[in-house]
Amino acid sequence: MVDAHRTFVIVGGGLAGAKAAETLRAEGFSGRVILVGDERDHPYERPPLSKGYLAGKEARESVFVHETAWYAGADVELHLGQPVTSIDRGARSVELGDGTVIHYDKLLLATGAEPRRLDIPGTDLAGVHHLRRLAHADRLKNVLSALGRDNGHLVIAGAGWIGLEVAAAARGYGAEVTVVEPEATPLLRVIGPELGQIFTELHSDHGVRFHFGTRLTEIIGQDGMVLAARTDDGEEHPAHDVLAAIGAAPRAALAEAAGLAIAARGDGGGIAVDASLRTSDPDIYAAGDVANMPHPLFGTRLRVEHWANALNSGPAAARAMLGRDVGYDRVPYFFSDQYDLGLEYSGWAPPGSYDQVVIRGDAGKREFIAFWLKDRRVLAGMNVNVWDVTETVQELIRTGRQIDPDTLADPSVPLESLI
CATH class of the missing domain: 3.50.50.60 (FAD/NAD(P)-binding domain)
Known part of the structure; x- marks a missing residue:
């Protein structure tokens, strides 16, 4: 039986929002859970859109986070095909495109990102x-x-x-x-x-x-x-x-119009949150592509647009909404598949942040692990057609210990021994 005295509203029908709703129920929240999405499709994962589904290797149904019946079974109320047009922080309510007003006790913004547009003649053509x-x-x-x-x-x-x-x-x-x-x-x-x-x-x-x-x-x-x-x-x-x-830009206009703190563009933009994914309003949280959070491992604010961040930050925000002690510090992670090449990347090492790249394996055969180092400390690692090493790579990043580059490059030295 749902307790109508408490209502948690989730804005955004992607992976972060859907996993947040799932976590609220798994953690025992008995109040109303309302998920609002501006698309008519049920929440889905985005990686297949440029990978398996687009390539014709996966069925369309495989992209959805949950089966359709799951939402009713979990007492998650869906408002699909409805954008949220405004947030009234004083009244703790959101207004939908059709004029519906929904009260919230806690609000999660998982509005994602949108593709950047070409600003050139001809973009109105059908192709x-x-x-x-x-x-x-x-x-x-x-x-x-x-x-x-x-x-x-x-x-x-x-x-x-x-x-x-x-x-x-x-x-x-x-x-x-x-x-x-x-x-x-x-x-x-x-x-x-x-x-x-x-x-x-x-x-x-x-x-x-x-x-x-x-x-x-x-x-x-x-x-x-x-x-x-x-x-x-x-x-x-x-x-x-x-x-x-x-590229893509964070969909932060709704939050900005509501007066929430927005991260600087140089830090990636998006909605500024703390380590518990709370915004500048204590009753509002943000997760997924739109959230810009401080990361203790890299000493900077990061906005991460990848699948793993949506998968993990949605549940983390849900737990924080329930009053749990949350400190979100996941190592950024993404994966890609192109032809016969598969890769996983962990960490954060944009140009200018590292002073050395170390290759372990055979880059010519496209079977290797690349490491980005700063002062002999691993900032990021990318395994290409080499598998079951992600946890070890992430642990190397987390430890922050100095490693001899020649030893790191030597495949005869077990990677685990360097932790």
Whole structure:
């Protein structure tokens, strides 16, 4: 029996919100749990949208966090296809797009992020795509299949994780792919220049064409359809479709309008929270892509946009809402699958934060672990086609101990012995 005297509201129908609702019930919360999502689909996970589902290797049903019947069985009230338009902190209530007002005792904001848009002529053409939502993946999946069937061309703006994963999926369908990237290598802002060439070669081996050091300046079309994409060096690239994969921005406007503290753009933006995922309002919490939190291991604020953060921060916020003692300090983690290459990355080491990259294994065969070091301390590690090492890599990061780089690079030395 639900106790209607206490109401916890979750805004955001993604993984973080769904796992928070699950945790509230698992931890014994007996009040009302209301989950509001602006999409009509039930909460789902986003990695398959650029990986298994997009590539046609996983069924659409596999993306959902819970079976549909779970929500009614757990007494979780769903308001789908309804955006929250405002938060009244004084009244402790939220208003939905249809005018419905819902009171809350505790509120969790798990509003996620949204794809950044290309600010160039031609983005209104029918063949211009973004990939963030299930509806986007549904459409793009059909597009890639048609491009492969008709020998069509896809131009991708951006060689980040989404751009590269979609490039791999597109080549799997047989589509022609050109990736336009302003930096000199893929993934430069994530893994630095030392390893970017590995991904250039991986995709080039599978027929992807790269155009580095340039940006799209115009998408050329006729009768509403894409014909080509022009770059700032004057070249035109044939295209039937264009994907904008130039990053994502936190959906923090709702929180900002309510007067909640927002993290500085230089720190990643988003809703500023403390170690317990509480915002500047003690009754409001934030989790997932939109939350910007202090991280004790790296001595800075971080906003992490990856699956593992949504998976773990949603439950952590739920426990904090229940009054539990929470100190969220998970090591950032993400994974990627591209062709026959699978990888896991743990830690945080953007260019400029490290002074050395150490390779253990054979980078030429794409079977190795890369470590980013600062003063001989591991900041991050990425295992490529090497498995069952993530816990050890994360422990190396957590210990913060100095390690001899030659020993770290030596595969004959057990990684566990370095902890």
